[in-house]
Amino acid sequence: MAENSLSAPAPKLSPGLRASLPVLVLLVAGFLAPLVTVAAYAFATPKSFDVFRSFTLQNFAAIFDANNTVWTSFVWALALAFACVAILLVVCYPIAFGLNKVFGKWSGLVSVLFVFPLFVSENVRLYGWVLFFIKNGVLDGALKWLGFPGGPDLLYTPGITLFGMVYVYLPFMLFPMTLGIAMIPRDLVDAARDLGASRLMIWREVELPLAMPGILIGALLTFVLAAGAVAEAKILGGQSVITITQDIEVAFTYAQNWPMGSALALILVLIVSGLALTAMSRLDLDKILGKR
Amino acid sequence: MSSVAASPASDSLVAQKSPRPVLQLVDVRKVFDGFAAVDGISLDIEEGEFVTIVGPSGSGKTTLLRMLAGLESPSEGYITLRGELINDVPSNRRPTCLVFQSLALFPHMTVGDNIEFPLRVRKMAPEERRKRALELMAKVRLPEDYYSKNVMLCSGGEKQRVALARAFAYDPDVLFFDEPLSALDYKLKKLLEKELKDLHRESGKTFVYITHSLEEAMVMSDRIGVMRAGKVVQIGTPEQIYTTPADRFVAEFFGEVNIVPIRRADGGWLRRDGKPVAVPSSLDIAGDEASVVIRPEYMRFVTEEAGADNTLTGTIFNEYSLGSRLQYQVRSRTGRTFLIEVPRAAAWKGDGEVTIGWDAGNAIVVGG
Numbered sequence: 226m227a228e229n230s231l232s233a234p235a236p237k238l239s240p241g242l243r244a245s246l247p248v249l250v251l252l253v254a255g256f257l258a259p260l261v262t263v264a265a266y267a268f269a270t271p272k273s274f275d276v277f278r279s280f281t282l283q284n285f286a287a288i289f290d291a292n293n294t295v296w297t298s299f300v301w302a303l304a305l306a307f308a309c310v311a312i313l314l315v316v317c318y319p320i321a322f323g324l325n326k327v328f329g330k331w332s333g334l335v336s337v338l339f340v341f342p343l344f345v346s347e348n349v350r351l352y353g354w355v356l357f358f359i360k361n362g363v364l365d366g367a368l369k370w371l372g373f374p375g376g377p378d379l380l381y382t383p384g385i386t387l388f389g390m391v392y393v394y395l396p397f398m399l400f401p402m403t404l405g406i407a408m409i410p411r412d413l414v415d416a417a418r419d420l421g422a423s424r425l426m427i428w429r430e431v432e433l434p435l436a437m438p439g440i441l442i443g444a445l446l447t448f449v450l451a452a453g454a455v456a457e458a459k460i461l462g463g464q465s466v467i468t469i470t471q472d473i474e475v476a477f478t479y480a481q482n483w484p485m486g487s488a489l490a491l492i493l494v495l496i497v498s499g500l501a502l503t504a505m506s507r508l509d510l511d512k513i514l515g516k517r
Numbered sequence: 518m519s520s521v522a523a524s525p526a527s528d529s530l531v532a533q534k535s536p537r538p539v540l541q542l543v544d545v546r547k548v549f550d551g552f553a554a555v556d557g558i559s560l561d562i563e564e565g566e567f568v569t570i571v572g573p574s575g576s577g578k579t580t581l582l583r584m585l586a587g588l589e590s591p592s593e594g595y596i597t598l599r600g601e602l603i604n605d606v607p608s609n610r611r612p613t614c615l616v617f618q619s620l621a622l623f624p625h626m627t628v629g630d631n632i633e634f635p636l637r638v639r640k641m642a643p644e645e646r647r648k649r650a651l652e653l654m655a656k657v658r659l660p661e662d663y664y665s666k667n668v669m670l671c672s673g674g675e676k677q678r679v680a681l682a683r684a685f686a687y688d689p690d691v692l693f694f695d696e697p698l699s700a701l702d703y704k705l706k707k708l709l710e711k712e713l714k715d716l717h718r719e720s721g722k723t724f725v726y727i728t729h730s731l732e733e734a735m736v737m738s739d740r741i742g743v744m745r746a747g748k749v750v751q752i753g754t755p756e757q758i759y760t761t762p763a764d765r766f767v768a769e770f771f772g773e774v775n776i777v778p779i780r781r782a783d784g785g786w787l788r789r790d791g792k793p794v795a796v797p798s799s800l801d802i803a804g805d806e807a808s809v810v811i812r813p814e815y816m817r818f819v820t821e822e823a824g825a826d827n828t829l830t831g832t833i834f835n836e837y838s839l840g841s842r843l844q845y846q847v848r849s850r851t852g853r854t855f856l857i858e859v860p861r862a863a864a865w866k867g868d869g870e871v872t873i874g875w876d877a878g879n880a881i882v883v884g885g
Contacts, residue, residue: 415608420614420635422634435624
């Protein structure tokens with residue numbers, strides 16, 4: 226390496242930087258540029274396309290106006306996301322634990338199988354659930370055919386929205402959680418037991434802390450995805466509750482008010498990334514893995 | 518200690534022996550998918566003993582230890598602890614503790630928290646726990662300021678000490694060791710072997726240690742058991758095992774040896790090259806085939822002034838320095854390789870042609 230740089234003294238670009246140049250260009254053009262544009266739009270004149278040419282805080286003023294009820298959309302989105310993560314934690318831990326017990330080191334691979342439903346479009350899968358829950362649909366119809374009075378009226382409620390989110394985001398919690406649990410060395414559990422610990426104490430003092438990186442990554446991933454969820458509330462929830470993502474979509478499409486949509490999007494990004502970063506700073510991977 | 522399940526069989530098993538062994542194994546077998554990893558071991562371990570089980574990898578010594586610690590249960594046979602059957606007592610209810618090969622320290626805890634783990638299990642008060650942990654750290658020679666250090670930042674030797682202190686914190690009747698020193702460098706290993714021996718003497722506890730290293734076993738043990746293919750082929754003091762190995766396997770396992778195959782003929786014994794062999798007069802071998810085992814240090818160069826009971830000629834083709842001693846490889850006329858080890862002062866001065874030999878009293882003859 227040293228010899229190379231001596232013989233070719235031309236541009237002072239480290240080999241690592243040179244090699245990562247294509248990816249950098251792609252990230253700047255495809256990832257950073259749209260974000261910057263959205264951020265710029267948030268400060269443009271309302272209902273205009275004067276991006277980069279105007280600067281105003283009117284969009285934010287409108288959002289924080291006391292008469293504006295858009296805050297309920299934020300609350301719904303975050304509440305649903307929190308509830309979704311909480312349910313997923315409870316549902317996925319036993320599954321991940323079981324996978325590790327049964328499949329051992331192959332459990333990570335097996336949990337990939339849970340990702341297969343993602344190959345089918347989310348909307349298609351959600352419409353499948355609509356057919357299941359709709360009046361005279363799979364559930365209702367089957368119950369009636371069996372002589373029961375019919376299924377409960379579940380469709381188009383906040384509850385079914387939450388159900389849809391749990392269903393869609395389950396693989397994103399299960400996969401990191403399974404990997405996290407797989408990282409617990411068998412010897413440590415044996416040693417804890419050998420030192421007299423009960424099952425509960427082993428779980429609390431050894432298994433849970435060591436699986437924590439996987440659990441937290443799963444929780445973070447599903448929270449960020451769930452906070453940006455839109456299809457569940459629209460298709461299954463039938464707009465019984467409006468989430469912020471839907472407001473943003475409406476602002477960009479029907480309302481043709483890109484600056485307003487951008488301002489809402491920017492606030493959502495700030496809230497979600499603020500929460501995520503707070504959680505990340507608590508999660509000291511190096512410390513948990515004992516590297517520091 | 519916590520109560521262990523009593524069994525009607527246990528009293529009769531123990532009554533035969535005195536003094537009462539702390540651990541007793543009777544015909545213990547462990548079968549995995551039709552393969553007997555441990556194939557009928559009977560063994561008594563006395564109170565306060567340091568017993569080492571040695572054997573090559575795959576000899577079943579780890580499985581044996583895991584059964585003693587309660588991490589596996591035997592397929593057949595009995596394991597009793599102070600006269601009580603413990604076959605199916607889970608490891609967390611046994612007054613025994615295992616120091617793992619990996620040490621199994623909790624990586625998310627400090628040194629202090631690791632050592633206090635068994636004390637937390639017993640719900641000891643925090644100040645008392647801390648006091649006990651610091652006492653134990655002093656005992657295993659860990660500096661006091663390590664108490665709040667992340668255990669993964671400790672060096673290999675320090676981790677050993679933490680694991681040891683944690684095991685002592687459990688205050689077990691018997692400590693098991695699954696070759697915990699195998700990953701350390703030579704010098705540190707030697708130091709810790711001696712410290713472990715000291716700890717054993719000071720604590721008066723029973724230690725059961727397994728290793729594949731002869732040296733480790735020799736330095737520390739009161740008794741050594743040699744395992745091969747799931748069975749204990751010989752058990753005795755290091756001295757007994759070294760000087761009178763039960764068979765060729767034990768002899769070869771315990772260091773470099775010269776093997777001379779011999780066969781019975783007309784009331785005496787002959788070598789392959791037809792020469793008669795002088796063997797100890799008290800020899801008691803059943804079959805017609807046997808092996809003479811001579812350690813390299815009992816082989817010597819034969820000169821006109823200093824003869825030997827048995828001699829052979831050959832050529833030196835290798836010379837190694839072992840520090841204070843020299844080792845030569847000699848190829849005999851029949852093509853066998855012999856090892857001969859002499860003090861540096863007695864280095865061979867002549868040319869490559871040598872006559873080497875041994876006295877009958879210095880050789881061991883084993884069957885097969």
